[in-house]
Amino acid sequence: MLKDKMKEVMQYNSILNQPNAQGRYKNYKCFHCKQMGHIAKFYPMDYKKEVSDMKKDTKVQGFKASKSTELITYPKIIHFSTTCMIKDTDLTNWDKIWYISDQINRHVCYKLDNFYNIKEGFSVTKLKNQKKFLFTYELGEVLIEESGKSIMILGMYYAPEVTLNILSLDLLEKQGFETKYDGNRCTLSLIFKDKEVHTFDEDRMKKMHNKYLQDYFESLSK
Structure with a gap:
């Protein structure tokens, strides 16, 4: 007191x-x-620092990981080619660098400490082109610091054998992000970040639907 x-x-x-x-x-x-x-x-x-420290204390992980003692019997290195590096993620350390790739259909992260939250699980995907198995330890959330702002990425797979932290370009678009390029660097932003009124013409979509099927059926008769 x-x-x-x-x-x-x-x-x-x-x-x-x-x-x-x-x-x-x-x-x-x-x-x-x-x-x-x-x-x-x-x-x-002094009080500004105290408030800042309190804010940092609230940014805690939402999970507890046990200390790993098990070794992988047949370790592999899995690499995916990338399209760009997310701007400013290389300002801290290697484990915090993030890339975007159009060669993978999921987000993967090799560092457990990067996860804000994670649900334990196990899945295996066969990579035919690499003739390897991609082992992932289920889904989580990762907070990425990019260009002075924090971006929460959902649907992140923990994959300890991949060489880079990678965001899937296709999945980002499905999650509502757009990618802006500047050479070999890029930034992320939300598609619906502004209160812009978007138009949606359902009839135009149905015409495209019908045209696709019509072209498909015509190709079968040739």
């Missing part, structure tokens, strides 16, 4: 020393501490 009281005193003293704190901003309410008499611009730095 003494520590909390000292913080209150330090905060109050800091406010008193702020320029025009008791004048210009006396009727303003700070959105950080919810107190009257100052604004966030003049919020004490």
Whole structure:
């Protein structure tokens, strides 16, 4: 309690020393501490750090992983070619780099620590072109830091034998993301991020439906 009281005193003293704190901003309410008499611009730095640390503490993983002691008997390296690297994901470390590929139909991540949440499971996919098995340990969620914003990607498979963290271009489109390219780098954005009114002509879709079947049936008779 003494520590909390000292913080209150330090905060109050800091406010008193702020320029025009008791004048210009006396009727303003700070959105950080919810107190009257100052604004966030003049919020004490010690408290800014404390609030920042609290926000970091809330970004915890939603699962608990046991320490792995089992070794893979027949380890393989599985590589997929990529289209681009997601911009700014290479600013931290290798395990946080993300790529986009049109050669895979699912999102895969080789680092368990990257997952925000995951559901345990087991599945095997045969890769005919590589003559290998892709083992995945079911679905999860991953938070990707890209160009100053956080993007939650759903439907992520944990695949420890892949060489890169990869997002499927086809699956991204189905999940409502669009990819913008800048050389060999790219950024992600939501297709419906703005309140734009989109038009939908169902008759045009049905005409395309009918035309496709008509062309198909005509090709069978040739």
